[in-house]
Amino acid sequence: xxxxxxxxxxxxxxxxxxxxxxxxxxxxxxxxxxxxxxxxxxxxxxxxxxxxxxxxxxxxxxxxxxxxxxxxxxxxxxxxxxxxxxxxxxxxxxxxxxxxxx
Numbered sequence: 104x105x106x107x108x109x110x111x112x113x114x115x116x117x118x119x120x121x122x123x124x125x126x127x128x129x130x131x132x133x134x135x136x137x138x139x140x141x142x143x144x145x146x147x148x149x150x151x152x153x154x155x156x157x158x159x160x161x162x163x164x165x166x167x168x169x170x171x172x173x174x175x176x177x178x179x180x181x182x183x184x185x186x187x188x189x190x191x192x193x194x195x196x197x198x199x200x201x202x203x204x205x
Contacts, residue, residue: 107151109139116155120170120185122148124163132189134170158201161194176201 106113109131123130124145131139141148149159156168166183173184181193181201193201 107148109141112139114139116152116157116167117169119152119157119167120187121167121189121191122152122157122165134187136187160191160197160201164191166191 106115107119108114114131114133118133118135120132120134122145123132125140127142127144129141129143129145129148131141133139145159145163145165149157149165152165157165158168159165160183166185170185170187171183172186175182175184176198181198183191183193185191
């Protein structure tokens with residue numbers, strides 16, 4: 104199993120719930136309620152995680168699709184609820200791609 108290097112730590116993709124952009128940094132939110140900060144941008148991790156069932160829901164967040172509990176899809180607003188209770192709004196631009204992804 105491949106790992107992702109974040110702040111001198113090796114993290115398995117299945118341990119990641121979601122990633123959030125902090126400007127030129129990326130914050131990782133993990134299943135064990137820990138966080139890890141990386142000095143790489145979200146775009147770099149989007150490319151690295153594309154083979155691991157991750158989906159970019161908007162400009163500032165990428166979610167682990169295997170952690171999705173509820174997908175609320177409707178024409179006006181689409182939201183995703185993760186196992187940990189965190190809710191994400193899917194941007195209009197990404198909504199169409201999401202229907203093809205699922």
